[in-house]
Amino acid sequence: MEKEVEFGEKNRMFGTLALPAGEGVHPAIVIIAGSGPLDRDGNVAKKLTTNLYKELAGFFTGLGFVTLRYDKRGTGKREGDWMAAGMWDLVEDARTAVEFLQAHPNVDKEKIIVAGHSEGTILATALGASMPLGGVIFLSGGVDNLPEALSKQRELGSNELLAKPVLGKLLKFLNVAQKSEKSAAKMMEKFKQSKEDIVKVQLFFKQPAKWYREHIAFNTREALKSMNFPVLAMVGDKDALADKEVLSELPSLVQGKADYSIIKDMEHGLRIQTEELSILKSGKRFKKILKRPLHPDALAKLEGWLNENYLGNNQKENVG
Incomplete structure (x- = not known):
């Protein structure tokens, strides 16, 4: 019932x-x-x-x-x-x-x-x-x-892309995986430093900063x-x-x-x-x-x- x-x-x-x-x-x-x-x-x-x-x-x-x-x-x-x-x-x-x-x-x-x-x-x-x-x-x-889970997800996606014969070589040459991790770390730091519940990234996209902040801690x-x-x-x-x-x-x-x-x-x-x-x-x-x-x-x-x-x-x- x-x-x-x-x-x-x-x-x-x-x-x-x-x-x-x-x-x-x-x-x-x-x-x-x-x-x-x-x-x-x-x-x-x-x-x-x-x-x-x-x-x-x-x-x-x-x-x-x-x-x-x-x-x-x-x-x-x-x-x-x-x-x-x-x-x-x-x-x-x-x-x-x-x-x-x-x-x-x-x-x-x-x-x-x-x-x-x-x-x-x-x-x-x-x-x-x-x-x-x-x-x-x-x-x-x-x-x-949460940060560990998100990191594993990025790693899985990166490894899939790098395994592609032509695209993978290009991505390795451009250090895309390393740049992606640096970008993610920068984003997480922005959330940690914020005092707001919601922040905008890239001017338009809303992100749950408070949610990230508390999960990170x-x-x-x-x-x-x-x-x-x-x-x-x-x-x-x-x-x-x-x-x-x-x-x-x-x-x-x-x-x-x-x-x-x-x-x-x-x-x-x-x-x-x-x-x-x-x-x-x-x-x-x-x-x-x-x-x-x-x-x-x-x-x-x-x-x-x-x-x-x-x-x-x-x-x-x-x-x-």
Whole structure:
């Protein structure tokens, strides 16, 4: 059963609460969205429909979990400007969502999990370091912070370009990769020095300076050390936006039980991708991939982990 809910005293939030079949209390999952003007379902009004978070919520509720997904600032029914929101504003929104579930009569207060996707993995890390949670799920991210993730993305794109026979030689000759990194560093420094929420670059293009500033200052690895509850991280091997290699650090960072998996043929949006890994081709493939289902191996991993840690079914799982 799904219903719209409104919550939060200082900053009114709107979301969808879904209750599983059966009476009594249930464990719960809050879904934290990735970057950009995404609404509760993972969509951008009139521009992009993914329904990723709607599909995830349906899957989790089908397993027996209460789920809550909510509109980010300036999206859906929510007031505000998404670009003016800083990282800690988004963390506070996630905290408000957890507190709403803590007060709900059908929720087991000791078993509230946050599931962050993409940037949401960083927000879930910050939240988990600042309040007790029942667990955390990292989807398409985890361990590294935003500047590291952006650097890896630039590196992947640069390596693809440099691998091209003719163009690659020209780009090497012109030192394009080095110039690109210097430009990115200069941009980040501008954000760090700014006092504004939003700044313009190249005179016209707005950028979320406060958001960048707070992400740059946040140490994800130090925050992970505060977590004393189960943690699961999953990244696809065809994910062009998240670094799968850093997940191996997770067990040595958190105090609680940590599992991580690298899912074969899964892209950033948790869907099947059999094509080769390519950040340069991701835009062209996007609409086609959206028509594909969520990756069955990822769903099986999630189900096994949730059963073992929260539903008491003692189902085995594969750790990648």
